[in-house]
Amino acid sequence: xxxxxxxxxxxxxxxxxxxxxxxxxxxxxxxxxxxxxxxxxxxxxxxxxxxxxxxxxxxxxxxxxxxxxxxxxxxxxxxxxxxxxxxxxxxxxxxxxxxxxxxxxxxxxxxxxxxxxxxxxxxxxxxxxxxxxxxxxxxxxxxxxxxxxxxxxxxxxxxxxxxxxxxxxxxxxxxxxxxxxxxxxxxxxxxxxxxxxxxxxxxxxxxxxxxxxxxxxxxxxxxxxxxxxxxxxxxxxxxxxxxxxxxxxxxxxxxxxxxxxxxxxxxxxxxxxxxxxxxxxxxxxxxxxxxxxxxxxxxxxxxxxxxxxxxxxxxxxxxxxxxxxxxxxxxxxxxxxxxxxxxxxxxxxxxxxxxxxxxxxxxxxxxxxxxxxxxxxxxxxxxxxxxxxxxxxxxxxxxxxxxxxxxxxxxxxxxxxxxxxxxxxxxxxxxxxxxxxxxxxxxxxxxxxxxxxxxxxxxxxxxxxxxxxxxxxxxxxxxxxxxxxxxxxxxxxxxxxxxxxxxxxxxxxxxxxxxxxxxxxxxxxxxxxxxxxxxxxxxxxxxxxxxxxxxxxxxxxxxxxxxxxxxxxxxxxxxxxxx
Amino acid sequence: xxxxxxxxxxxxxxxxxxxxxxxxxxxxxxxxxxxxxxxxxxxxxxxxxxxxxxxxxxxxxxxxxxxxxxxxxxxxxxxxxxxxxxxxxxxxxxxxxxxxxxxxxxxxxxxxxxxxxxxxxxxxxxxxxxxxxxxxxxxxxxxxxxxxxxxxxxxxxxxxxxxxxxxxxxxxxxxxxxxxxxxxxxxxxxxxxxxxxxxxxxxxxxxxxxxxx
Numbered sequence: 001x002x003x004x005x006x007x008x009x010x011x012x013x014x015x016x017x018x019x020x021x022x023x024x025x026x027x028x029x030x031x032x033x034x035x036x037x038x039x040x041x042x043x044x045x046x047x048x049x050x051x052x053x054x055x056x057x058x059x060x061x062x063x064x065x066x067x068x069x070x071x072x073x074x075x076x077x078x079x080x081x082x083x084x085x086x087x088x089x090x091x092x093x094x095x096x097x098x099x100x101x102x103x104x105x106x107x108x109x110x111x112x113x114x115x116x117x118x119x120x121x122x123x124x125x126x127x128x129x130x131x132x133x134x135x136x137x138x139x140x141x142x143x144x145x146x147x148x149x150x151x152x153x154x155x156x157x158x159x160x161x162x163x164x165x166x167x168x169x170x171x172x173x174x175x176x177x178x179x180x181x182x183x184x185x186x187x188x189x190x191x192x193x194x195x196x197x198x199x200x201x202x203x204x205x206x207x208x209x210x211x212x213x214x215x216x217x218x219x220x221x222x223x224x225x226x227x228x229x230x231x232x233x234x235x236x237x238x239x240x241x242x243x244x245x246x247x248x249x250x251x252x253x254x255x256x257x258x259x260x261x262x263x264x265x266x267x268x269x270x271x272x273x274x275x276x277x278x279x280x281x282x283x284x285x286x287x288x289x290x291x292x293x294x295x296x297x298x299x300x301x302x303x304x305x306x307x308x309x310x311x312x313x314x315x316x317x318x319x320x321x322x323x324x325x326x327x328x329x330x331x332x333x334x335x336x337x338x339x340x341x342x343x344x345x346x347x348x349x350x351x352x353x354x355x356x357x358x359x360x361x362x363x364x365x366x367x368x369x370x371x372x373x374x375x376x377x378x379x380x381x382x383x384x385x386x387x388x389x390x391x392x393x394x395x396x397x398x399x400x401x402x403x404x405x406x407x408x409x410x411x412x413x414x415x416x417x418x419x420x421x422x423x424x425x426x427x428x429x430x431x432x433x434x435x436x437x438x439x440x441x442x443x444x445x446x447x448x449x450x451x452x453x454x455x456x457x458x459x460x461x462x463x464x465x466x467x468x469x470x471x472x473x474x475x476x477x478x479x480x481x482x483x484x485x486x487x488x489x490x491x492x493x494x495x496x497x498x499x500x501x502x503x504x505x506x507x508x509x510x511x512x513x514x515x516x517x518x519x520x521x522x523x524x525x526x527x528x529x530x531x532x533x534x535x536x537x538x539x540x541x542x543x544x545x546x547x548x549x550x551x552x553x554x555x556x557x558x559x560x561x562x563x564x565x566x567x568x569x570x571x572x573x574x575x576x577x578x579x
Numbered sequence: 580x581x582x583x584x585x586x587x588x589x590x591x592x593x594x595x596x597x598x599x600x601x602x603x604x605x606x607x608x609x610x611x612x613x614x615x616x617x618x619x620x621x622x623x624x625x626x627x628x629x630x631x632x633x634x635x636x637x638x639x640x641x642x643x644x645x646x647x648x649x650x651x652x653x654x655x656x657x658x659x660x661x662x663x664x665x666x667x668x669x670x671x672x673x674x675x676x677x678x679x680x681x682x683x684x685x686x687x688x689x690x691x692x693x694x695x696x697x698x699x700x701x702x703x704x705x706x707x708x709x710x711x712x713x714x715x716x717x718x719x720x721x722x723x724x725x726x727x728x729x730x731x732x733x734x735x736x737x738x739x740x741x742x743x744x745x746x747x748x749x750x751x752x753x754x755x756x757x758x759x760x761x762x763x764x765x766x767x768x769x770x771x772x773x774x775x776x777x778x779x780x781x782x783x784x785x786x787x788x789x790x791x792x
Contacts, residue, residue: 061755066678068747178787181771187781350768353768386760387750387758391746409724409737419757419758420757
């Protein structure tokens with residue numbers, strides 16, 4: 001029996017309790033609240049509103065941070081980044097098993113990691129749902145592009161993004177605002193890439209280059225979307241979904257609520273609600289609800305399910321298949337920078353633009369003619385950005401590429417002149433590719449460890465396969481081709497086999513998915529095609545945990561579309577008394 | 580004389596007449612921490628952490644003065660902008676050493692190395708020797724590819740101080756003006772200016788002039 005002295009129960013029974021306020025939870029809260037459901041939205045971190053001055057770092061100058069925007073253990077991406085937390089949270093440990101690696105980025109705050117994400121908003125293409133049957137490796141989704149396409153359209157209209165209609169079959173077009181014009185280095189990249197057969201098209205990102213409604217402003221081109229936008233001119237779940245959801249009057253938002261487990265009725269097996277630890281008073285609380293929706297992030301949702309053990313659900317909840325935690329997969333990532341002498345001694349002007357690239361390269365090759373099975377896209381950066389911590393470091397490495405016979409290092413007025421000359425003369429390329437999800441890459445409950453709240457923690461087992469390593473090698477070859485064609489000088493040695501060709505460690509790209517996968521076969525999947533648990537029909541997962549694969553498309557747009565689709569399904573099921 | 584001014588006098592002197600021993604002109608500077616004000620948008624945990632760091636001391640007055648001399652040799656005032664000490668670089672380096680403790684030993688030990696080297700050459704610590712002697716020493720450690728193997732530790736130290744000085748300088752208002760960074764203000768991006776497009780031989784694709792409504 002639960003100890004009634006230590007557990008505080010809310011008297012209300014909510015229609016729905018949603019765990020997590022990122023892209024998936026925010027969308028579900030917004031859609032369900034608008035439909036009239038009484039929603040309890042639980043967020044493990046504090047409140048955050050990008051427009052509230054007490055949170056604003058946008059348009060601040062580097063000298064307003066004593067470390068000039070460098071990272072700290074409390075904010076991995078630096079003082080000005082909107083994401084609280086990062087690779088390690090002091091009170092919430094995890095580990096990777098020996099010989100394996102996983103980096104887990106967590107942001108405990110309203111809106112979660114959407115507050116600082118790259119806003120790259122790509123639809124999966126028709127092939128991305130059918131990789132298993134198309135290639136014989138990996139698995140198909142239980143749904144196809146046609147199932148989710150109407151929801152991509154709805155997300156485009158509600159949230160807004162820019163881009164261009166290109167008619168590329170596996171890069172479906174959306175409903176776009178006008179794209180920003182490329183910066184100078186982006187024009188140079190486009191020209192060079194074209195010469196070597198690599199397409200470069202306008203990027204597709206969730207910033208409002210035109211206003212779309214009265215509650216959000218238009219982009220003012222500060223280039224700082226990762227800091228959160230006080231004009232709400234980009235997408236974050238806090239500003240675009242959670243705050244409007246609360247404004248419906250149907251949402252009870254509870255911050256600092258660290259969910260421990262989902263409760264079930266021992267007789268019916270149905271979910272009855274969740275319990276959480278309040279991070280401020282460290283007391284336990286229970287929320288009762290008719291429907292439970294998990295959106296705590298790929299790994300956290302798996303953790304909650306695995307920790308929700310009962311006599312009826314001994315492997316954890318929704319896990320009669322044993323698949324929960326497995327098939328964890330992150331995007332591949334590899335990058336290379338270059339110094340571009342033609343960009344030395346540039347005329348100065350403001351080219352901050354939107355927060356990120358104005359052009360990118362979608363996957364352009366046929367994997368059946370290559371030695372690796374999946375594609376990647378290329379993201380570009382560079383130009384006359386705002387100096388921050390790290391600016392000017394390693395000048396001797398830059399000076400060696402100056403024309404003429406230059407002494408490296410040095411000091412004095414000549415050194416200052418060298419800094420002025422090299423400013424804005426760099427570009428960077430990053431490949432982001434599709435991995436093969438493997439059953440052998442997984443997270444599980446650590447038998448020996450709990451966090452500060454007494455909740456058993458996760459441990460990870462993750463190794464890249466040859467498929468991802470070969471893809472990274474191809475990325476590096478492509479980067480060099482483009483760099484050479486534009487007259488640039490690639491920086492440092494070309495990453496080789498000893499470093500897996502610069503392949504980022506699993507988790508570092510922060511695109512992890514797959515731990516609560518959906519499928520038609522309940523013995524091989526945890527959720528059905530509606531992201532509804534096979535074992536518990538009033539339990540849903542709406543973050544990226546249900547995704548069978550991730551394409552080479554950053555998954556946020558698909559989380560939004562998929563969560564909306566599931567929300568509509570929930571509304572329909574409730575209306576027809578099927579839940 | 581306030582600390583910054585005295586340091587400035589020292590560094591300007593360093594570049595001009597190398598006659599007076601620097602010690603005669605300059606009192607050992609106090610580490611001036613000022614009042615703690617939290618940065619923008621900090622969480623409670625960050626405010627607590629930054630306040631603790633602020634309250635600590637790391638560098639001694641001798642070390643601060645040495646870093647000030649070095650940073651002004653690395654970034655002196657010129658016709659375009661001020662010097663490292665004008666931009667508060669020594670205070671920045673002191674903060675970074677406290678914030679990122681892996682810098683502490685290399686800074687402390689590096690200054691000791693520099694003083695030892697200076698005393699062998701001319702009997703005085705680096706900051707107390709003449710400006711001409713300081714430049715002789717800096718010339719032996721400022722060019723990694725040319726430096727003698729026996730001063731390699733000094734080269735590593737100088738490169739680290741150069742890195743911290745340049746970052747500390749260019750992330751200030753003075754540094755922004757020096758490098759002519761034009762951004763961090765609300766504006767309407769309408770592409771690369773026409774004269775720049777012309778210079779590089781680019782023109783925009785017609786798609787950027789279509790009305791996407």
